[in-house]
Amino acid sequence: MDPFTKSRDICLWFQQLGILILFTQVFLCQSTCDVELDTLQKRSAPGLKAPKKLWWAKELTPDLHVAGGLIERQIKYAAEAGFKSIISLFNDLRAGDFGGEYLPTAFEASHIAKIAGLQYLAVLEEDEEFASEDAIRKLTEAISQVQKPILLHCNRAFTIAYTTLLYLANQSRHDPNFVPHVDSEKFYKMSALMGKDFTSNETLKAVVAKVTGEPIVENPPKPETEPDDWLDFWLAHPVYRNWYTAGQIRKGHLQELEFIGFKSVINMRLDTTHNGKPSQETVTLLNVLDGTPTYDKDYKPLRQTHSHIKNIILDASKQNHYISPTSPVNYEHRHYEEYGDEIGYNEDLQSEHIKEFDLDYYLLPIESTGKYSKELFAKYKDKLLEIGKQGPVLVHCASGKRVAFMAVLAAALQHEKDFKWALKRINELGFEVSRTKNRDVYEMYSAWLNPDHGNKTEL
Known part of the structure; x- marks a missing residue:
């Protein structure tokens, strides 16, 4: 082959390669690049490493997730899913109740978090105003003091979503390189897609304007959710x-x-049973790995037996009292509140x-x-x-x-x-x-x- 022909063939090869690369990029991008999301960043599925245990956590950024009032189990599940810290917006002095289950005080929650291996901070006193620049300053200081990822919470996941979004907006205003960049538009779009309405209260809107340094948004997007009080069941994800x-x-x-x-x-x-075979799915269990099957290959119940469960413990160093004050073992093998029986989830x-x-x-x-x-x-x-x-x-x-x-x-x-x-x-x-x-x-x-x-x- 003469040098001219060889050079021409090489050029043609590179042209074809370029066309192939361009086609691949268009193909990969076509289904998502024309869809503009209202999230701050690309959002992951809820739950970090344990989606069955933490399906209710709402991601703002990969390091910052928000939630409502937490029972003891949820605090421990947060640690098992990979969170390093919990921040409570308020220093709750009074215990609460959700669905008949006990919501601990901030002092009790900090003790539970310590047992679970989590850092814990409470930001505001119960009578402090959350919609203020001072609250954002205190939250900023708290976030800087603990390890990430962080689960931030309040009673209904409303005020903590507001203040955490404003924390991101404040960081964006003072640091042009901060990611994700949050301005007033992003603030309201993200809150709307989460089903949270910060548009009906003029004080809330004024604080957003003050923190972002932008004019008050006159007609920001609102969530389209019914019933209006759905946040009383804050765990749900509004579609x-x-x-x-x-x-x-x-x-x-x-x-x-x-x-x-x-x-x-x-x-x-x-x-x-499903298609004529045993089909009980799993329940979540403290200090036990998520995602392990209910049965062995012969459909014999396996997961919740003591002999097997010891092989799927998350942390063998956990003390028995991590499960309960009277537990004889450091793992859980039943979960009745999730409609569990001796095998698994029972519909x-x-x-x-x-x-x-x-x-x-x-x-x-x-x-x-x-x-x-x-x-x-x-x-x-x-x-x-x-x-x-x-x-x-x-x-x-x-x-x-x-x-x-x-x-x-x-x-x-x-x-x-x-x-x-x-x-x-x-x-x-x-x-x-x-x-x-x-x-x-x-x-x-x-x-x-x-x-x-x-x-x-x-x-």
Whole structure:
């Protein structure tokens, strides 16, 4: 081959390679780059390393997550999921109650956190004003003193979301290189997608303007959620209007849901048997690894036996009193408040208990490892839309993942949203859906919401 021909072939090869790279970049970007998210950064699925234990934590940034009032178990679960610190906005001197479960004082919570291996700080006294520059200064100081990631909390996850977002805005104002950059627009967009309304109170709006150094926003975005008091069940993740998702709810949660005004609870976990085989899913257990199977290969119950559970302990150095003052072992092997029995999660217990409340209950099971498709959603579509018309509905599974995929599509169909909206919303909830990530969900959304799906035309 003469030098000229060889040089020409090399040039053609590089041209083809460039076209291939460009095509790949367009393909990878096409499904997400045209969807502008209202989150501060790309959001991860809730729960850090233990999504079944911490499905209720709301991520603002990878290092800062917010929550409402925490029971003892939730504080310990925070440590097991990978949090290093807990910050309480208020130094609560009085104990509380949520669904009949005890909410410790700040002093008690600090002791529990220490046992769990967490740093703990309380920022404001009970009578201090949270909507102030002084509160933001104190929160900034607290955040600088503890290790990250941090779980920040208050009673209903409302005031802590407000102050933490303003902490980020204040950092952004004084440091042009701070990430994520939060201005007034981002503040209100993020709060709206989390279902929190900071727009109705003029004092709150004035403090936002003062901290950001920007004019008061006259018509900021508001959350579209019903019922208005949904934050009394702060653990839920608002999808849109009357649709909410959750991980496994506890027995005491039902009275809270009924009181707030929820009409229906949909359970997408498996029953005790599925397709003729034992199918009890797992419950969460203190000091026990999440994600381990219920049965062995012969469908013999395995996970909660003492002989096996010792192999899946998270921290063998934990003392027995980490579980309870009278525990003979340093791990938990039953969890009755999550409708657990000696094997694992028992849906029969939940369906029987919910009869005591004025809540409609539906079991629409989906395998946690199964594939999503147009046909799968078609199986439940009519029932989901019928339930949605009745009012506020909570859809739950073990970690909130499978119900997020389904509830976003149900909300889109009920409220006439399009394919692009569904992609935006599911990614804002922390579950990445694109042509290259969870593509089966992407295709399911496209099949139901994209009018050109049959012609293979996609966003």
